[in-house]
Amino acid sequence: MTTRLPPGQRPLPFFPRFGLPWYAHRTPGAAGPARIELVGPDGRRATLEDTELDTLAQREQRSDFHCVTTWSRRDVHWSGVSFRELHERLLAPRVDPVGAARFVRLHGADGYADTLPLADLLADNVLLAKGLDGAPLPVEHGAPVRLVTPDHYGYKNVKHVVRIELRAGAGFPWPLSLHHPRARVAHQERFRGLPGTLIARIYRLMIKPNLWWFRRYESR
Ligand SMILES: Nc1nc2c(c(=O)[nH]1)N[C@H]1C(S)=C(S)[C@@H](COP(=O)(O)O)O[C@H]1N2
Ligand SMILES: [Mo]
Numbered sequence: 001m002t003t004r005l006p007p008g009q010r011p012l013p014f015f016p017r018f019g020l021p022w023y024a025h026r027t028p029g030a031a032g033p034a035r036i037e038l039v040g041p042d043g044r045r046a047t048l049e050d051t052e053l054d055t056l057a058q059r060e061q062r063s064d065f066h067c068v069t070t071w072s073r074r075d076v077h078w079s080g081v082s083f084r085e086l087h088e089r090l091l092a093p094r095v096d097p098v099g100a101a102r103f104v105r106l107h108g109a110d111g112y113a114d115t116l117p118l119a120d121l122l123a124d125n126v127l128l129a130k131g132l133d134g135a136p137l138p139v140e141h142g143a144p145v146r147l148v149t150p151d152h153y154g155y156k157n158v159k160h161v162v163r164i165e166l167r168a169g170a171g172f173p174w175p176l177s178l179h180h181p182r183a184r185v186a187h188q189e190r191f192r193g194l195p196g197t198l199i200a201r202i203y204r205l206m207i208k209p210n211l212w213w214f215r216r217y218e219s220r
Helices: 021-026 083-095 196-204 207-216
Strands: 035-039 045-049 059-066 071-082 103-108 113-117 127-132 146-148 161-167
Touching: 021 207, 035 083, 045 083, 059 146, 071 083, 083 127, 083 161
Parallel strands: 035 161
Antiparallel strands: 035 045, 059 071, 071 127, 103 113, 103 161, 127 146
């Protein structure tokens, strides 16, 4: 694997637990089986159980993971189910039978959430992952289930998923959010309204302090 990394990214020799610093102390404790609340564009609700994920085709995938702060972890080995198949078989039939959804908002057990266009999540390399390196996903990497979308910056890869909302519109948070609505790695969509190359330089300075901050909470 000697393909080039996307613009502005540099490899990191390990795969850290990472994120926005104000979530570092909120990692959920030992995760039980996944139980995901589904919400449709018209407000209808359903529940997705862990065992139902096992009824879909199980996929293994090796992909690079790109944090917006410019570190990348190459060749991460995930196992899980295709988000496209999940949507087709279990999400749309239960909460969006008419196909009104254009956006998907995923919520984590720690209060974290982010939104993506549904079309982006239907790409072939998007997984809802339950495994890492051939073992169940460890809590620091998003147990019991997380989104894996390699073409988007790390912050769209929501961990500890507890709710998936299919929405007709992008919804309230975006106009005020610092998150980019698409966050495509290839386009350096790092931060809404500012050039990705400039933001990359600022973010790069934050990697070390943030790694230190997250390690403080690792063994608690
Ligand atoms: N629930 C949740 N998901 C999250 C985050 C978080 O703090 N909480 N941080 C995001 C960010 S900014 C990054 S870079 C990746 C980091 O994933 P990792 O901890 O497995 O390296 O998770 C993303 N998903
Ligand atoms: Mo990130």
